[in-house]
Amino acid sequence: MDEHLIERAQREQDEELQRLIASRVQYQGESLAECEECGVEIPLARREAVRGCRLCTECQAFEDKRNAGVRLG
Numbered sequence: 001m002d003e004h005l006i007e008r009a010q011r012e013q014d015e016e017l018q019r020l021i022a023s024r025v026q027y028q029g030e031s032l033a034e035c036e037e038c039g040v041e042i043p044l045a046r047r048e049a050v051r052g053c054r055l056c057t058e059c060q061a062f063e064d065k066r067n068a069g070v071r072l073g
């Protein structure tokens with residue numbers, strides 16, 4: 001196969017990957033110290049891991065399910 005074609009294919013794959021990563025970023029900015037939903041304190045580790053997170057782990061899981069279209073009652 002032509003080397004230029006391989007390079008191009010790899011570059012396109014990289015760009016696709018970058019787009020996927022970018023589209024997964026849900027929040028921007030500062031994380032909240034307390035959950036927006038239930039007011040529980042969000043652990044520092046989570047606040048640092050999830051940039052701009054607004055929900056505690058439980059509420060986030062609930063929200064993720066809702067976003068995925070799962071009906072919870």
Ligand SMILES: [Zn+2]
Pocket residue numbers: 035036037038039040055056057058059060
């Ligand atoms: Zn919560």
